[in-house]
Amino acid sequence: MARRSGGLFREFQEFALKGNVVDLAIAVIIGGAFGKIVESFTTDVIMPLINPLVSMAGKDWRTFAVGPGILVGKFLGTVLDFLIIAFVLFLAIRAINRFKRKEEVEAAAAPPDPNIVAQERLTDALDRLNTTMQSRG
Template identity: 55%
Template sequence: MANGSGRRIRARTTSFWQDFKAFALKGNVIDLAIAVIIGGAFGAVISSLVEDIIMPAIVNPLLAEAGTDWREAVIGPGIRLGSFMGTIVDFVIIALVLFFVIRTFERLKRKEEVAAAVAEPSIEEKLNDTLTRLTNYLESRGQ
């Protein structure tokens, strides 16, 4: 009885690992993992662009005209309004940059799709061409 029980546990364990392996190596899971990794790296690049270039060179000088560092503004007992507003400005800038990048990629993708559609004849055109060649061949054999 103990021997049969051990085989069932081993079979369940083997089945579990086979199911897990099939799930983990499925194309969608791998694509998702790659997208998350690339998205994290891309987020770091965009954050650096905002924090190191756009904010210090463009936004901070415009907003600092008020006389003090606007990101240090505090109201009441520890409510850091400047920090919150800075986070909102960062978000808007990141969203705009992402919008422009995605829009550019979509335009490039559309151009590739149009080029591919123009280059490849449709199934009907292929069939018509084949029928025409077959007809011409049969006519030339009949003469």
């Protein structure tokens, strides 16, 4: 039983210390911090500008509710947070994809090395010569 748990622990340790898992953990932490920044941006910067348009009877947008407990204002703030985060991710992924396409085009457009082309031609010629000599001999 001790041998099994040691194997399980070792297996878990290998999994937890893989690069992808560590990268994912860092991304989750940064994402949480970014979410707080976006929430503050929405609450403290954008919504005060929109509040005069949205406010009803002198109420703040965050307290706008339909019936008891249905907080429409809070929900709209959360939707706005989501839209901002989704837009930023869209821009980031778009930039990454453009960079990848640019690298692919550069790699495809790079002319072949003349030395390599010459070596390939020489190798082909030697192969043909070898085949010819073997068929005659």
